[in-house]
Amino acid sequence: MTMIDCVENRLLTSRRGLLLGGASFAAWAYLPKFARAADGRDPRLVVVILRGALDGLATVAPLGDPDYAGLHGSIALTADGAHPAIMLDSFFALHPAMPEFARMYRDKHAAVIHAAATPYRDRSHFDGQDVLESGYAGPGRVQSGWLNRALETLPRGERVSSGLAVGPTTPLVPRGNAPTVGWAPVALPQADEDTAMRLVELYRHRDPALAMALSQGLRLDKAAGGDDMKPRGGNQAAQMRQVARGAAKLMAADDGPRIAALAFDGWDTHANEGGPVGRLAFLLGGLDGALAEFENGLGARWRDSVVVVVTEFGRTARINGTDGTDHGTGTIALLAGGAVKGGRIIADWPGLKLANLHEGRDLKPTTDLRSVVKGVLQDQFGLSDRVLAETVFPDSAAARPMKGLVA
């Protein structure tokens, strides 16, 4: 990124601010490194949103809970059989489609938070995602996400960095005033640079918002390029790995983004969810592969990295009439990365007795997901309690940052 880019951006900023009625780009340069300057770390954070509400009880199964097998019925995991679940401790077992996560867990670089949820207690995906990504206590019309607001509070410095939004459309979590850049794998011959520059020039005079979007798209595409990034068609699991590979490559660069968000679709398993094999297993295999891609792609940076995997809510504890699960509440969050103080399952386990289920249907949430994310943000980037409680997750003082998630 050159000086000219910065000037250009500031110029566009004010005009875009006018156009969008108050949305302004406060600054371009952020230096997350500041917070950890003392110990020489250069922390990275990846937020993975699983859209559709992951079945946490099917991913990290409480095999030790006497009610689990009955509730999850034909799709329940077991410790034996052809596809045994991977025991994480004497009570919880991991889905067999996730050997990479299991390895990270054994190496103490992965952790599970169970019976977690955002403050949202209804069952609409879209409101649930709004709460999860906006960081507000309820669904609203907020056009910024908690990750962007966290980015905005980081100290500014000489090193250019910004949030990275992965995929053809930008999720809410990295959206907001702080600059983000977007990237997705491409399969097209590229427009030549001269055409692109002429268009940027036209937009700059007529449509600053498009100028901003296009120049960022051009910049990012160049940075992530390379032959190994050509899509090979392939299935959803392969695509998850491919997206992770590209994002890791961008983040591994010295001046690459330190913070990224991406979303994987397809977790709304109302019917024929499958147990150790089947539809959910296929997706979990893709997620597992994506985590491994981050580990490989970040290379030496992995040591200081945390990947946070979250979803808008869970699914019913009891399977429905069609071997799937309907929209529920409590679920899991996963942490992976060299910086994670792992090898642990963090849960205040509520139990699966009918009386203990939320509304008689769902795993009762005992951990506020905001506490988990706040803990990671605090440990990785040094955000204060106050900033986390007021700016990043407004009105969330009661959900204290969870301590010690990062080594």
Next chain:
Amino acid sequence: MARDSQAALVALNRFGLGARGGASGDLINAASDPRGFVKAELARPSGVLLEAPGLQSTPQLGQAVFAYQDQVRQAREAAKAAAPAETQAPPPVDQKPALRRNLSLNAAAEITGQMADAKPADMATKPETMQPARPAPQPLNVIQKTFRAEALARLQRATLAECGFTERLVVFWSNHFCISASKGELARVWAGAFEREAIRPHVLGRFADMLKAVEQHPAMLFFLDNQQSLGPDSRAGQNRKRGLNENLAREIMELHTLGVGGGYTQDDVTSLARIITGWTFAGRQGQLGPPGSFVFNANAHQPGSQILLGKTYDPAGLAQGEAALADIARHPSTANFIATKFVRHFVADDPPPSLVARLRDVFVRTDGDLKAMATALVDSDEAWKAPLTKMRSPYEFLVASGRLLARVPEDPSRYLNGLNLLGQPLWSPAGPNGFPDTNAAWAAPEGMKLRLDIAAQIGARLGSNIDPLDLLEFAAADAASIETRRTVERAESRQQALALLLMSPEMQRR
């Protein structure tokens, strides 16, 4: 005649699918009577229907898929039986269908596959190939053929329509009541028929009729799993030890009618799920009716009365659900939800409250007359005065480009591939809430970069035969900005000029 090019842009771009190139003079017509130009299409309700040679009904298509699946199964069994005799078994004949069965695969892989299938010529004719393991290209199966034919019919209609307002309405409602073709083979083969049968006939009719048609369409029942949902106390539920799936019931209330926060509870969701048990489609055996047709399976229906939104619905079989839907369709929350979404789509991400209120009142007063609501939108001043700030969706962008270039598509591949790349694969949104409808979604950095790449491809392919300034006249005439005009004029080649024109704000915003 008075000529208002700015209003013509609103007529053609905000309400329609953009001006057509060639000699059609759309912009001149729209400029002389902008409101009349838009409303002319509303006066021709039959023009919304889509009947093209070769397009089949949902039951016909269902039967074709069932037959195809039988064939695949037989081929697999035959291959399995033959396998032990050979030491080196060749790849099974049904390899492709077997892969495709796993339809958590997204549409990308499939469309890419179709495109590869579409140009197999040299591979097939070469006597020897360096890749002996690669199976010969196979003819398209019935699912691929149908999807492409349906896509083509829709694209041709969109390209040829005079204004395109009713086609925009079709796309709006089809996205509101979306299914996803990536759900499985039946959804893929039915995606086009669903729109033709459940959406188009009602786009200028009553909301309640569209709602009933949609929720009883096999494609929707399949997409949201209702064919699997059994009343726990029904005979089938008792026999098969299976029960409710509340997916369809929830999305009816959350996404199709009342809207989230529209005043329903989890108990209402469960009640509606029970009320619509038995709403299914006849399977391949055809025990309940012609295979692939909507049927009410009384054996699967939860017996007894149900309380929904405070009202008791007595047991009456199919009529129980139809009564419930009729009430939900005229609920005040529904009117508000629909009016808001409608104005957001056509006018602005933050819809003007006064306009929303007016359309909501029209919806209530006319008992959900969608033609009256569309007319009220066109008659409003807000819709003509609001600046053109909405981004065209990828579909609108590609269709508008095709119209301007006066290219009637003969093969849907490029469109399907383009939609796929731009994050709007045809009839395949990621969730039941459909594709997003805001600038934040479509003016994202990566999306803009990809649009430019596509525009450059179009420019390279078609630019040599066009006069870019003529096209600019067709697209915007004197409403084009000086900067756009200058950028197009000064391009270093016709190809580049075309790419820049297609990417200009006049073509991207509506």
